[in-house]
Amino acid sequence: MNSQNIMFVILAVLMVLSSLATVLTKSIVRAATYLFFVLLGTAGMYFLMGYTFLGAAQVIVYAGGIIVLYVFSILLTEGAKDQEIFKRKIKDASWGFVLSFVGFLAFVGVVLTHNFKAAVLAAPSETANAVTTIDSIGRNMLSSGDNGYLLPFEAVSVLLLACIVGALMIARKR
Structure with a gap:
């Protein structure tokens, strides 16, 4: 068994156990911590496959997302016991x-x-063998023409901004 297989097994076990702990825990802060380990394991899988750009983006984007999740979990549950949240x-x-x-x-x-x-x-197409570069990813992300993702990217950012404002309004009313 080579080192890549060993690392794959370690990351897979980390991700499975952390995802189970995320779902089964009663504390929202612990759930966010376990989710952080799942996302780090996903980034590790990207690095293991040689997709360094995707691995780095996973760490940067989702590590920031988990920090925001921490802030909102503390804001939205301040004054409430974790046990009270799960009484349904x-x-x-x-x-x-x-x-x-x-x-x-x-x-x-x-x-x-x-x-x-x-x-x-x-049958595989000719474009299936093409190598995707960081330059082509950047051009597709920022173009608004064919195969461009600028409009969906901006729509998602507006949606996330609306969610943040809504969460702040809910937290402010308490």
Whole structure:
């Protein structure tokens, strides 16, 4: 077993255990910490595959996102005990289970009706062998023409700004 396989197993175990801990913990600050370890593991996977740009972007963007999550979790839960947050009515929990089951059934329906083998056996195109460079990623991110992602990027940034303002308004009312 070479070092890349060992590192893959270590990162995979870290990510699985941290993601389970994120879901199962009752403290929002601990959940954010465990989520941070999941995102670091994802960045480690990118570095392991040789995608240094994506790994660095993962660390920079999501580390900043976790810091913002820390701030908002402290702002939004100040004065409230973590245990009080998780006291919910059985009715609310049952709706969650029903919606999760409906989503699972939709997922199974798509998997069973979609012909995945035909898509896998299709001949690869010439662009599949092309090397993606940081320059081409930057040009696509900042262009508004064909294959440009400037408009969706700006739409997401406006949506995130609206979420931040809404969270501040909720925290301010308390």
